[in-house]
Amino acid sequence: MSTTTETVLDGYNDETSSILLRSDPKETSNGRVIPIKHPVSSKVDFGAEVYGIDLNNFNDADFDLIHDALHRHKLLVFKEQPAMLEPQQQYKLTSRFDPDNTSGGFAHGVDPYLTTHNGVDIYGTPSRPAIPDQPQVHILGRGKLPDNHYGFPPDFEMKTVDHVKFHAPPHIPDDEREKGASRFYQWHWDGSLYNIPPPRVGCLLAVRTPKGPNVTVRWDDGTGTEMQVAPGATAMVAGSRALELLDDETRNIVMHSKIEYAPHTFKWMSTARSTRLGHTLETEGFEIPLDQLPAWSKDKICIYPMVWTNPLTGEKSLQVHGQGAFKLYLKSSSDGEETIVDDLAEVRAFMHKIMRPVLSPENIYAHNHQEQDVILWYNRALWHSITEFPKSYGPRIMHQCNVAASDHPSG
Template identity: 80%
Template sequence: MVFALSNTATLVEPPKVLTVREVYCPPEAATSNGRVVPIKHSAHSKADFGAEVYGINLNNFTSADFDFISDVLHKHKLLVFKEQPEMLTPQQQYRLTACFDPEEKSGGFAHGADPVLLTKNGVTIYGLPNRPAINAQPQVHILGRGEVPENHFDFPPGFAVKGIDHMTFHIPPHIPQPERDNGASRFYQWHWDGSLYNIPPPRVGCLLAVRTPKGPDVTVHWGDGTGRTMEIAPGATAMVAGSRALELLDEETREIVLHSRIEYAPHAFQWMSTARSTQLGHLLETEGREIPLEKLPAWSEDKICVYPMVWTNPVTGEKSLQVHGQGAFKLYLKNGPGVEETVVTDLKEVRAFMDRIMRPVLSPEYIYAHPHQEQDVILWYNRALWHSITEFPESYGPRIMHQCNIAASDHPSG
């Protein structure tokens, strides 16, 4: 069976679901035909990451191709695979992602098992309304908003992915609907991918653009009183480098983050589900709206994630400030080795410190908003970048993305 995805490409149904034990080594090859071209950022941009890759068919990559991809990914942190001859299959998307962590044996989705979403005509779909899984490879999910293409895997006719927007998550004032319809936008949530509880965060993330919104650029509003805005392509994924975030801190603050840790809330996303985000999307407002710990699903101390604030690229040695402001629950601060930690438990103080270290890099000149093109694939080093989705008018049409991220075999250790 063939699933139509666009006027120019088709996606052939994979024969079966791959488990991580079935991710064989890619076919051997002496050399790769891969060619990398650094992204040319605009004249006013200070973003210093990202590259386009040509000459590799991700549906048939070899061991030499993977070695090439791994090397340039750790160097550039974000790769955009251009000129793909056909849509990347879910199996190959999973295979590419899993190859970055051969020690991981479970092959599980980075946020844990999916619930049943719907059962229709004898077919069960798993996931959430804004994140349904593809049965052909359940670690691959559909993100975005709008109706999926006709005959798209097991999804019933007319199936639509539920979008998310700032009006359901950010504290007011919200952007009025008429302005949103004319292209006013927001950053939804600045984060790196991970469950923040029990499951190690993925090493890499991978997105395939199946459908992209069509329309003029949108204007992202900071909404923080500064009046800052940024023109970006509709449906773009905004990214910043943790290395630049670290570099921008003053010397005293940099010394603190280099020696400090963050404790994330148990079941962090459920804990924050009743809270509201700042309008910039980097923190939660301190209003006492979080779900009390005793009312969360059962949790244990040994599964709570306590991570260094700064993570090191294992290939380049580059250090990155990698923090998730909305999930932060407690801080262990120290300004040098051998110094006693100061434990910060007051959420207002925790968030004030997170704002201090996150806000400097969240400025237009440091943000790269990637303009997705249909059939392109982006791959990013999840332990060195932060990202956020951005909003766009519904009149621009659907945004359908296939995303794969897999729980890692290890927790970040600095």
């Protein structure tokens, strides 16, 4: 379907959408946006599939449609792509959501040197190497890369992250993992949590996906909760749903409160261990002391509201990172008295209180990646987590792009 070119949002239909655009009247988009139909038992209300747009050749009218659809649906799945999305186009798509951004840097800062091949330096880490020609695009997953993959050495093998290295025990035994027992690794939104503003959007291309039956994700928190998901699925929940599920008193508090994240957050927490559900850290005193971290300054500490607002729709979302939380500033009204919580055990107890209600199967969408499909999500309204799968299912190779924003969230 073609689109006309008048006012943004007029003409939007929730079944198959066409949006009147800001772009050059000479350009049109053939894009079609179809909301994902979730099971009747599901409480998930986000996500849409997009057809008719070739992301390697999108125009201004296509982007206007994508921009408005993403803010409304929060997750877009681009189907029937005629070819793999090129890294340069993936960066172009992702960075365009922030026209005020002149730096265009990777959302976690400068990558370390990794290796050299054919005279080309490759940066990143074994679990997240950057593509040399477009270093804001990183490769994620596990297993060998395809041959001649963007300048990487032959037989380059991705090293995955897994819960045994990160979660506190008891861990799932290896034999049960190989039979399909799985976990959520870490519930989060993308961002460095120190100095660098978190991305507005994230973008993921499925290059290789594991092949095998569904896996069983275990909560392992004493509730006996489990969920069947496709192998290698990315799990997502909406911050708006998380906010909705809070009791009135707690919701009122988070609407007026802020979180301070630790300096060099991921370095600080690198020696700590996650809870088994992957939403907070165990309080064991294993964090790196602040005076042993790389040099840091108070003016680069990130202090964010707990609730963020979608600039297009006005929808409010609970957007918190439970593992990086260092200090809380709690208020029950805009002019109310502020309570500062700096005991980590108390901080994490509060984070559990506000995050755990939404982390139930009916609120989780586990996206089943199909090779060559691209997903784009609004990073300031969703949380996500990878899920584990048996190594025998084969490689999971993904290209991810997220770009540091020009602004920090302000509520």
